[in-house]
Amino acid sequence: MAEGHKNPPPPSPGAAEVEEGGCNPIDFNHEPAKCQHRGSLRMANEKQFGRAYEPSNTRRAICTAIFVFLLLAGVTALIVYLVYRPEKPRFSVVGAAIYNLNTSTPPLISSTMQFTIMTRNPNRRVSIYYDHLTAYVSYRNQAISPLLALPPLYHERRKTVALSPVLGGTAVPLQVEVANALAVDEAYGVVALRVVVMGRLRYKAGVIRTGHYGMLVRCDVLVGLRRGSVDQLPLIDSRGCKVDI
Numbered sequence: 349m350a351e352g353h354k355n356p357p358p359p360s361p362g363a364a365e366v367e368e369g370g371c372n373p374i375d376f377n378h379e380p381a382k383c384q385h386r387g388s389l390r391m392a393n394e395k396q397f398g399r400a401y402e403p404s405n406t407r408r409a410i411c412t413a414i415f416v417f418l419l420l421a422g423v424t425a426l427i428v429y430l431v432y433r434p435e436k437p438r439f440s441v442v443g444a445a446i447y448n449l450n451t452s453t454p455p456l457i458s459s460t461m462q463f464t465i466m467t468r469n470p471n472r473r474v475s476i477y478y479d480h481l482t483a484y485v486s487y488r489n490q491a492i493s494p495l496l497a498l499p500p501l502y503h504e505r506r507k508t509v510a511l512s513p514v515l516g517g518t519a520v521p522l523q524v525e526v527a528n529a530l531a532v533d534e535a536y537g538v539v540a541l542r543v544v545v546m547g548r549l550r551y552k553a554g555v556i557r558t559g560h561y562g563m564l565v566r567c568d569v570l571v572g573l574r575r576g577s578v579d580q581l582p583l584i585d586s587r588g589c590k591v592d593i
Contacts, residue, residue: 434474434551434558437503439467439589441543441567445580448516449573455527457492459516461485463543465567466510469503474553476503479560481547483513487539490526494518498547515543534575538584543567549593564592 443464451457463485469476481498484491493516503509522530533539545565551558567589572582 434476434553435470436591436593437467437469437476437549439465439545439565439567439591441569441583441586441589442466443512443580444541444569444571444583446571446573447579451522451527451530452519455522455524456519457522457527457530458519459485459493460514461493461516462512462514463567463569464510464512465543465545466508467503468508469505471505471551473505474551475505477501477550477552477557478503478563479548479550481545483515483543483545485515486542486544488526488529489542490523491520492516492522494520498545531575534573537572537574539571539573541569541571543569543589561593566590 441463445462446459447462448458448460450459478501481501482495483498484495485493496513496515498511498513501509501511530539544567545563547563548560549563550560568587569583570585572584
């Protein structure tokens with residue numbers, strides 16, 4: 349009887365895989381379609397798991413974060429600009445004095461002039477810094493005084509500041525037509541001059557300071573001037589100043 353009983357045959361290769369996965373590709377008793385379906389599911393899960401950690405996803409997340417940051421920064425800057433929107437400063441000439449204005453050959457013109465310029469900062473929340481200021485006087489679009497460097501200026505909010513630069517001192521060349529026109533105007537008693545101020549300015553709102561902006565101020569005035577008359581002169585007309593930023 350003992351000899352009649354035989355030990356069970358060893359499990360065939362892949363039996364453990366059959367119990368775990370439910371499918372053995374070398375076991376012909378299983379359905380091939382079911383094996384293929386379960387294998388494809390396992391491969392899809394592996395691909396999806398690997399795709400979650402691809403470098404492209406990290407780059408995409410970084411780009412999204414940068415875009416959101418720039419968008420928020422732009423919105424913040426727009427709000428600050430709308431709240432603290434700076435207005436251009438205002439300039440006007442309120443006084444003039446000419447101590448010397450002579451023409452000579454070939455022709456040259458030598459002059460000593462002083463103009464009182466009022467500048468106002470109309471902003472309630474924004475102050476202004478003026479840097480690299482220069483000024484000169486022109487007649488018929490030609491400079492009749494050399495450039496004069498002015499000191500830097502800090503303009504507080506809603507304040508008015510007076511500037512009184514003395515321009516001239518050195519003779520400058522002059523076109524013949526301009527010299528003749530100046531002689532005619534002096535004989536008539538009215539001379540149209542232009543006071544020009546150039547420089548760079550910055551706006552300051554709280555702790556925020558802007559970059560530099562170029563500034564050009566042109567003030568047209570009519571002065572009551574006759575040949576030989578000097579010192580304080582009447583301003584016949586001062587039409588205000590055009591300010592370009």
